[in-house]
Amino acid sequence: MNNYIESKIYTVSKLNKYIKKLFEDDFNLQDIWILGEISNFKLHSSGHMYFVIKDKESQIKCVMFRGNNYNLRFMPGDGMKVKARGDVSVYEKRGEYQLYVKEIIEAGKGELYLAFERLKVKLKDEGLFSEEIKKKLPLIPQNIAVLTSPTGAAIRDVISISLRRFPNLSILVVPSLVQGASAAQEIAKKIDFLNKYFKYLDFIIIGRGGGSLEELWAFNEEILARSIYNSKIPIVSAVGHETDFTISDFVADLRVPTPSAAAEMTIPDKNNLINNLSLLKSKITRAVKRNFELKTENLNSISRSLKYQGPENKINQYYQYIDEFSTHLNSSIKHKVELYEERLKKDSQRLDSLSPWAVIERGYSICRKMPGREIIKKLEQIEVGTKIEVIISDGKILSKVEKKEAVSN
Amino acid sequence: MKNKKKVEDIPFEEYLRKLEKIVHKLEEGELTLDESVKVYEEGMNISKICLDKLNKTKKKIEQLVIESEENYSTKAFSEKEGEDTINEL
Numbered sequence: 001m002n003n004y005i006e007s008k009i010y011t012v013s014k015l016n017k018y019i020k021k022l023f024e025d026d027f028n029l030q031d032i033w034i035l036g037e038i039s040n041f042k043l044h045s046s047g048h049m050y051f052v053i054k055d056k057e058s059q060i061k062c063v064m065f066r067g068n069n070y071n072l073r074f075m076p077g078d079g080m081k082v083k084a085r086g087d088v089s090v091y092e093k094r095g096e097y098q099l100y101v102k103e104i105i106e107a108g109k110g111e112l113y114l115a116f117e118r119l120k121v122k123l124k125d126e127g128l129f130s131e132e133i134k135k136k137l138p139l140i141p142q143n144i145a146v147l148t149s150p151t152g153a154a155i156r157d158v159i160s161i162s163l164r165r166f167p168n169l170s171i172l173v174v175p176s177l178v179q180g181a182s183a184a185q186e187i188a189k190k191i192d193f194l195n196k197y198f199k200y201l202d203f204i205i206i207g208r209g210g211g212s213l214e215e216l217w218a219f220n221e222e223i224l225a226r227s228i229y230n231s232k233i234p235i236v237s238a239v240g241h242e243t244d245f246t247i248s249d250f251v252a253d254l255r256v257p258t259p260s261a262a263a264e265m266t267i268p269d270k271n272n273l274i275n276n277l278s279l280l281k282s283k284i285t286r287a288v289k290r291n292f293e294l295k296t297e298n299l300n301s302i303s304r305s306l307k308y309q310g311p312e313n314k315i316n317q318y319y320q321y322i323d324e325f326s327t328h329l330n331s332s333i334k335h336k337v338e339l340y341e342e343r344l345k346k347d348s349q350r351l352d353s354l355s356p357w358a359v360i361e362r363g364y365s366i367c368r369k370m371p372g373r374e375i376i377k378k379l380e381q382i383e384v385g386t387k388i389e390v391i392i393s394d395g396k397i398l399s400k401v402e403k404k405e406a407v408s409n
Numbered sequence: 410m411k412n413k414k415k416v417e418d419i420p421f422e423e424y425l426r427k428l429e430k431i432v433h434k435l436e437e438g439e440l441t442l443d444e445s446v447k448v449y450e451e452g453m454n455i456s457k458i459c460l461d462k463l464n465k466t467k468k469k470i471e472q473l474v475i476e477s478e479e480n481y482s483t484k485a486f487s488e489k490e491g492e493d494t495i496n497e498l
Contacts, residue, residue, distance in 0.1 A: 140421040142466040150472065150486075159470060159486075170469040173486045193475060270463060277456050280428045284452040287435030291445045294438060 013092060020090035023097060029088040034060070034099065035107055038080045051076065053084055053099070061098035062086070068102050074244045081107040112213060116220050119247055123222070128229045129250040135234040137254060137266055140273075141202035143170045144266070145233075146259075147190055150175035154209045154240070154259040161263035166270045172198065178208035183218035188227035195231055204231070205262045206248065207238030219246035228252055238262035357393075366391040370398070379404050421462045428455050 010018075023029050036053035043049050047066030052059045062084065076082065086101040106113075123129060146158050150173060162169055174190050177183040187206060194204055206228075208216070218224060219239045228235045228251040237252030238259045249255040256262045307313060352358065356366065367376040370387040382388065382401050390397040431452040435445060472486040 138420050138422070139425070140462060145473075163468065163470075168464065168466050168468045170466050171471070171486075172483070173470065173472045175472065190475070193481070197481060273463060274460070276425075277428075277459050280425075280432055281453070281456045283432045284428075284435055284449060284456075287432065287438070288445050288449040291435060291438055291440065292442070295442050 012095070016090060016092040016095050019095075019097075020092060023089050024087070031085065031087060033083055033085050035083050036060075036081070038076050038082055039078050041076055041078050043075075049076065049101075053082065060088075061096060062101050063091075063098055064101040064104065069104075072104065074106065076104060083107045106213065112217065112220075116247070119220065119222055119225070120250065123225055123247065123251065128225060135253045137234050137236070138202050139268060141166075141169070141266065143172070143198075143201050145172040145174050145194055145198065145201050145204045147174040147176050147187060147194075147204055147206040148208055148259065149178045152209050154207060154238075157260040158205060158263045161260055162267045165263070165267045168270075169267065172201070174204075177218075179211065179215045179218055184221035184224040187218060188224045191224075191227045191231050191233075191235070195233055199232070201233045203234040203236055203253070203266065205236045205238050205259065205266070206252075207236075207259045207262060208240060209259065210240030216241060216246060219248040221247070224248060225251045236262050236266055360391065360393045363393075379406055416458055421459060424455050424459050424462070428452060428459065431455070 034053060036055045036059075039052050039054050039059070041049070041051040047070070049062075049064040049069050051062050051064075053062050054060075064084075064086075083105050084099060084101045085103040086099045088097060088099055090097050127133070144162070146155060148154050148158075155173060159171060159173075162171060174194065176190055177186050191204065191206070194201060206219075208219075216239055219237070225247045228237070228248060234253040235248075235251075236254045236256060237246065237248040238256045238261065239246050239248060240258045245255070254266065256265050360366070368374060368389045368391070369376050369381055370389055373389065374381065376382060376388065382404065384401050384404060386401045388399055388401060390399060431448055434440065434448060435452075440448060470486045471483040473481060473483055475481045
């Protein structure tokens with residue numbers, strides 16, 4: 001009993017490790033393809049994919065790590081029939097075996113994929129996908145056409161979303177088959193028709209809701225691609241699929257993932273536009289107002305500085321100068337006048353002292369020979385009998401010479 | 410003189426760009442008063458044109474009925490009728 005227990009007891013991890021080794025040593029479980037339908041698909045935020053692949057009776061857990069799935073050409077999803085290649089091994093932590101997927105392709109799509117790839121390369125080489133030839137859609141479409149099935153959710157969504165965003169829009173619904181053998185040709189013909197009779201259209205949305213690759217196949221056909229390429233009216237390709245492209249997507253002027261997205265992306269929100277407009281308008285008004293205020297302020301400051309530098313100030317300055325000058329002038333003239341007055345006084349005093357009258361006051365007199373009134377200084381000027389005038393301090397004496405007598409020194 | 414394009418032929422976005430340019434010009438504040446009055450009037454005029462453009466179209470949901478290579482008609486869109494049409498094709 002004791003012996004049995006000791007020899008047969010494993011730890012869980014040892015057991016799982018052992019089982020894992022069994023799986024990995026079995027070539028029948030390594031690098032195999034399995035066929036089934038994807039279910040319970042989850043894309044973890046780490047980038048790893050977790051899902052199960054099942055058939056009618058059974059299922060197997062699968063994991064596809066990011067390193068293996070990053071270049072997948074499509075996004076796997078529930079219900080998708082796939083062929084998956086990988087190794088079967090054990091996830092020891094949970095004791096679960098699972099398929100570690102390395103490659104995954106959509107089952108039964110091999111032929112279509114090849115056709116798709118061939119056409120894609122051909123049209124690309126011809127320049128049908130080139131960015132330069134893509135036409136720009138107008139910001140404000142007024143007349144649009146929607147070329148799709150008139151019954152599905154797609155057309156309902158396009159109309160309701162478009163009208164919600166832009167209530168006064170003109171929409172022309174162009175009913176068409178969108179799947180089946182003749183769908184591509186019908187869509188192409190209708191695009192040609194619109195180009196002939198509805199030149200004024202702003203653009204045409206062609207598309208349909210989501211579906212399998214076969215259901216979307218019309219949008220991968222050459223006839224439709226050529227019609228899109230030849231269309232003068234811009235074409236929006238709105239084929240319902242998230243990750244992969246159709247040929248229509250590559251040729252169209254705009255590619256959107258679904259018909260509703262087409263409406264969201266091509267029809268502008270009118271309210272937004274109106275708000276934008278009034279914002280611009282108020283910006284303009286504000287800027288002009290500010291410009292006016294700025295100019296007024298400028299004017300004020302210029303007129304202030306004008307007062308300092310302008311004629312008014314100059315005149316005032318001159319006034320002051322003149323005042324100062326005249327004061328200066330006054331004082332200097334006054335000075336001069338005083339100076340002259342002083343001199344005059346002195347001169348007149350001197351003159352006084354020299355005046356003959358002062359001498360006469362003292363008793364001297366002046367004799368003048370008549371009638372010439374020549375001042376007599378020498379005897380020889382006169383004869384006896386000459387009339388002479390004697391000037392004294394208070395009058396004149398008229399007399400006659402009676403005798404001349406020289407004075408000897 | 411260049412041929413002046415008609416207002417209807419100039420797309421909305423071009424007017425919008427003009428309006429933005431005007432805002433920019435005015436905000437730079439280097440215009441004379443006369444110029445800024447002129448530009449202001451132009452701006453108000455353009456914003457009216459833009460608004461007119463937004464309100465120009467009438468709501469219309471129609472369905473195209475192609476009768477032959479050359480003939481077609483339109484009728485009010487209804488989903489059920491659409492179904493009939495598609496069945497005829």
